[in-house]
Every structure is written in structure tokens, then in C-alpha cells.
Amino acid sequence: MKKIYFDNAATTHVDQRVLKAMLPYFSNDFGNASSLHSLGQKAEAAVLKTKDIISDFLNCKAEEVIFTSGGTESNNTVLKSVFSDYQGHLITSAFEHPSVLDTAKFLNKRGVEVTFIKPESNGVVDYQKVLKAIKSNTRLISIMYVNNEIGTIQPIGKIGKELAEINKDREKKILFHTDAVQATYFVPMDIVRLRVDFLSMSGHKIYGPKGIGVLYIKNGIRITPLLHGGHQENGFRAGTYNVPSIVGLGKAISLLTSSEHAKEVVKIKKLRDSLMTKVLKIKGVTLNGDKISRLPNNANFLFKNIEGESLLLKLDMEGVACSTGSACASGSLQASHVLLSIGVKPENAHGSLRLTIGKDNTIRDIDHFVDVLKSIVKQLRSFSPLR
Amino acid sequence: MLYSKKVMEHFKNPHNLGEIKNADAVGQVGNPICGDIMKLYLKIKDNKIKDISFETLGCGAAIACSSMITQEAKGKTLDKALEINKDIIVKKLGGLPAPKIHCSMLAIEALKKAIKNYKEKK
Structure with a gap:
């Protein structure tokens, strides 16, 4: 895989x-x-x-x-x-x-x-x-x-x-x-x-x-x-x-001071932008945090009626490693203090997913991920008691 | 936080998934703030659970516990089903990480609530 x-x-x-x-x-x-x-x-x-x-x-x-x-x-x-x-x-x-x-x-x-x-x-x-x-x-x-x-x-x-x-x-x-x-x-x-x-x-x-x-x-x-x-x-x-x-x-x-590094940052930002555009097209998905004043490799989304830990586990089964601010994944059962501090409601904070791109990622990774993500989101929502 | 093999099996391939149309009893527990919502659907005949299914919004443990409770309750009389406790669910799942024990309690609660709803309706 x-x-x-x-x-x-x-x-x-x-x-x-x-x-x-x-x-x-x-x-x-x-x-x-x-x-x-x-x-x-x-x-x-x-x-x-x-x-x-x-x-x-x-x-x-x-x-x-x-x-x-x-x-x-x-x-x-x-x-x-x-x-x-x-x-x-x-x-x-x-x-x-x-x-x-x-x-x-x-x-x-x-x-x-x-x-x-x-x-x-x-x-x-x-x-x-x-x-x-x-x-x-x-x-x-x-x-x-x-x-x-x-x-x-x-x-x-x-x-x-x-x-x-x-x-x-x-x-x-x-x-x-x-x-x-x-x-x-x-x-x-x-x-x-x-x-x-x-x-x-x-x-x-x-x-x-x-x-x-x-x-x-x-x-x-x-x-x-x-x-x-x-x-x-x-x-x-x-x-x-x-x-x-x-x-x-x-x-x-x-x-970090090489010309290679400067190129990596440009590449990473392009990948992240592509990821953001594609993921935000999925129904019931919003972005956490400012779109402009943010690191070029970071995307953090909220998925409506999805719990972050199960989303993360399903992604992991498909070979994708990422992280979530869900309380269920925290060990402390507290939703992300970061998301709560910017006004995300606790009931929504559970559906967060953080994706942080690295220098070895490719556009194929992004496209494959988006495909996998779409089918997992559909599956998890299919048996959610909330619709 | 590591899940047992059994938990992952149930998470990957949950048993008795989905809604039962015209269910004789329904029990929903949890709330969006805690992050887990479980809903059980029961078909009951002659005081026996003929069919049972679930819908859950929640973490891996919540889904695995939902799956396990349906497996355990299926075919049991209502009285026998009410004897299922969290320890049985946890044991059958090969253990749960400490912060996830409440998921097994939620599953028991959902079943109790469904049966209570059924008895009240009768």
C-alpha cells in the first residue's frame, strides 16, 4: 500500500x-x-x-x-x-x-x-x-x-x-x-x-x-x-x-539556508493549496484558521458529523498519517484547546483533521489522499445518527 | 493509546451496521459535546431481540463497542440482554484503553434505553 x-x-x-x-x-x-x-x-x-x-x-x-x-x-x-x-x-x-x-x-x-x-x-x-x-x-x-x-x-x-x-x-x-x-x-x-x-x-x-x-x-x-x-x-x-x-x-x-530549501517551500505551498481547494469542495468541510496568515504546509479542517479519531484511523488503514484535535484521540477527553480558543464549538471540534505537508510529498499524494478521504467521509457519514 | 486487535477488527468491519426501518425499539445516547452518539435499533418478537443494528458517530472504540453490543444482544431475551454489562463488552473486545472505557458504558446505556423505550411503549 x-x-x-x-x-x-x-x-x-x-x-x-x-x-x-x-x-x-x-x-x-x-x-x-x-x-x-x-x-x-x-x-x-x-x-x-x-x-x-x-x-x-x-x-x-x-x-x-x-x-x-x-x-x-x-x-x-x-x-x-x-x-x-x-x-x-x-x-x-x-x-x-x-x-x-x-x-x-x-x-x-x-x-x-x-x-x-x-x-x-x-x-x-x-x-x-x-x-x-x-x-x-x-x-x-x-x-x-x-x-x-x-x-x-x-x-x-x-x-x-x-x-x-x-x-x-x-x-x-x-x-x-x-x-x-x-x-x-x-x-x-x-x-x-x-x-x-x-x-x-x-x-x-x-x-x-x-x-x-x-x-x-x-x-x-x-x-x-x-x-x-x-x-x-x-x-x-x-x-x-x-x-x-x-x-x-x-x-x-x-x-534551511540553501536554494534547494527555498524551492521546497514553494513546492510545499503549491501542494497545500491544491489540497485545500480539493478538500474544501467536500460537503460539510470548513477550514480552521486564517487562509493567508498561516504556514505554507498546514491545512486544518472541520468535518461536519464526523468524529476525528475514527476518520484518522480509517485514513491510517489506507496508509495516510495525519492528526486530529478530537477529544476522543487526546487521552484527556478534552477537545483541542486551540480550536476551542478560536471559537469552534466543542461539538464541532471533534471533527477536526490536521494535515501538514512535507518536502517529500507529491501531487499524486494529494490526489490519492483526496480520493481516499472522500470515500471514508461518505462511509462514516452513512452510519452517523446525525444527518 | 493502542487498540486491541479485536477492537480494530470491529472498527474495520462493524457488525449489524445501519438503520432498521420499522424498528420496535430505538435507544439513542451520548451527545455531540462529548463527541460520541450511539443509536441502537431493535426488532423484538416474543420478548427476544430478533434483530439489532446501530448507527454511531464516534471514535474507534465507540464504533467497536456499538458493534460488540449488537453482537452480544442479538438473539437474547430482553431480560438476558439487560444482564450484559460493560465488563463483558470490554473483555470481548480484548480490553480498551482506560480513557475509552466510557464507550462501553455508553453502549450498555443505549441498549438499556432501547429496551426501556420498548417496555414503556407496550
Whole structure:
């Protein structure tokens, strides 16, 4: 059976070139990057080289880049570090990734004031609502760059610019963090333009390995580490450098600046547009999130009188991998907080399907998928008690 | 969240699927907000379930439980059918993931409701 992978927002595969770059660091150049002997120095050189690649990509300094285990750790580090004394006020959005949302709730229980900005119905946060929420005790604003479910792009640069003005008059500056895990492959990641103090990235959304991520910390900001131990990362993050994964992440990021990458983005967008047009022709299907201000690879639909998990399982049987915001598929029996936050009714949120295109997909994948989808939708609706 | 082989079998090829025209009893449970709606149709003769079918809007487990309850109830007297409980459904399905146990309860509820409707009508 033909296998079609449309779940690239969950994870991408590891690019063969990334894997090749990583392999020597498992068994040959295996030294601990903190060791002083030549094997250790070789590993350290690989770590430093990756920091250069990433700092070029982010337009920042190499010492502003620290490695973490991924987006979740980066996000936790920022929030728990800024509010290590559980005081002050945090502004975030209501549809952040759980690694921000749940950390914010954790801090809230311990005394931190939190404002959750509700996004607009198109899935974009109104930057003015963010600015209006600022109070005298506000210490951090954390807004995701791109929403992971509906792919909508948030006005990070705009918030950064306005915040810089507001901070001019403040004795205690408000720090600004963005979770850019979903954004990295597709949208500009220039720190100077975004004007953020912290930025989180992850390897496995950009054809790199899992379990490795980045936290950008602007020079001059001291953070309280999440993990205490060795003196890695200037004391910002303890733990032996994960050298193979760091090298893999560096390779994955270096591929994002190639002309090949630019072509991939164009191709992916064409495929997604074709997918969107074809799927929206099916009766009782609507799009979640803004059509324009969204990632070029993301489509998120609502299917009337269809439950998302059964749709996903049927698609899987036909070789198609995708994801859903249905409560039934969540383990928690809660419908997607993202869809609810943009005003989708709970009874409709169960019928959502997220498709995220990758660089290896083809137009044949799209057409085959649409055919399969049509017949599954027809079948599932044929025995729904709701008509 | 992994489904057992048996659940997937019933999900792939549900037994007793669809509407029964002129059913003697109908039981519908669930609501759109929780995401699962089950509807059972019964044909009853001499206090026995001669035929039973279902329509379900719901997840894999909801469909498998609907299929299983129809299989279990078919041919039973109404009293025997009322003895079917969620544990029997779960066991026959080779187990259900913990968050899905409520689907088996929903199936039992649907059957009870259909039989109650039938008895009230008589």
C-alpha cells in the first residue's frame, strides 16, 4: 500500500544528509565535549561549529545559543526561570503549546499572575490586546510564532517592535519570548527583526533528530537553570552535550539556508493549496484558521458529523498519517484547546483533521489522499445518527 | 493509546451496521459535546431481540463497542440482554484503553434505553 505522511507538524523524518553528519559522533568521535583530551576537543569543536551555524541563522551571537532537549525544555526554562520567585505577571496566549500553557498554569498556582490572550477567530492574536494587557508588574510576554495545530502565524515582530518602545519608559524591562518550534522551517527567524529576548526551537520539526532543541537567550540576561549540574553552556544548562544530535541539528539548520530549501517551500505551498481547494469542495468541510496568515504546509479542517479519531484511523488503514484535535484521540477527553480558543464549538471540534505537508510529498499524494478521504467521509457519514 | 486487535477488527468491519426501518425499539445516547452518539435499533418478537443494528458517530472504540453490543444482544431475551454489562463488552473486545472505557458504558446505556423505550411503549 502507498504510504502518505501528512503529519510533519508532529515530526519530520531525519534527512539522510543529517543522519550522515551525525553518524561519526556515536562511535568514532564519541568524546565528551567537556573533556580536555583531543577526542573531547573534537566533540567540542563540533558543538561550537553548530553554534556558529545557528547564530548565523538566527542573526545572533554564538554565545546566545544554548542546546536543550527540545522545545518543551526551552519553553519550560524561560518561564520557570523568569518567574523563579513566583512573582509578577505573565502574558501569554490561550492557544500556546502545552509546554507553555501548562507551565503558565503551574506558575499561576504558585502565585504568578497570568493573562491568557484569546486569539481572534482567524487564529491570529491581536498584538494590541497583548500590549493592552501589560501591567506595572509584567515581567514576560510569551507568544508562539506559529500555532502548532492550525499553522497561523503570530505578529511577533510587531509585538517586539511595540514592546521595545514601551520598555524605553520602564525601569524594569519586560522580556519577550517566542516558541518558534513550528516556524523554523518556513518563516524568517531573524532575532533582530523579531526583537525577542528568548526563542525556542526544536530539531525534529526541521528534518533533524528528536530530543534536541535550542534556546536563544539574549546577551546580558541571566537565567536560573532548569537543570543543575555540570558547567556546560556557561552554567545555563547542565548535562553532557548531546553531540551527535547537536551536529544533526546544525546540519538540518544549514540546509534551511540553501536554494534547494527555498524551492521546497514553494513546492510545499503549491501542494497545500491544491489540497485545500480539493478538500474544501467536500460537503460539510470548513477550514480552521486564517487562509493567508498561516504556514505554507498546514491545512486544518472541520468535518461536519464526523468524529476525528475514527476518520484518522480509517485514513491510517489506507496508509495516510495525519492528526486530529478530537477529544476522543487526546487521552484527556478534552477537545483541542486551540480550536476551542478560536471559537469552534466543542461539538464541532471533534471533527477536526490536521494535515501538514512535507518536502517529500507529491501531487499524486494529494490526489490519492483526496480520493481516499472522500470515500471514508461518505462511509462514516452513512452510519452517523446525525444527518 | 493502542487498540486491541479485536477492537480494530470491529472498527474495520462493524457488525449489524445501519438503520432498521420499522424498528420496535430505538435507544439513542451520548451527545455531540462529548463527541460520541450511539443509536441502537431493535426488532423484538416474543420478548427476544430478533434483530439489532446501530448507527454511531464516534471514535474507534465507540464504533467497536456499538458493534460488540449488537453482537452480544442479538438473539437474547430482553431480560438476558439487560444482564450484559460493560465488563463483558470490554473483555470481548480484548480490553480498551482506560480513557475509552466510557464507550462501553455508553453502549450498555443505549441498549438499556432501547429496551426501556420498548417496555414503556407496550
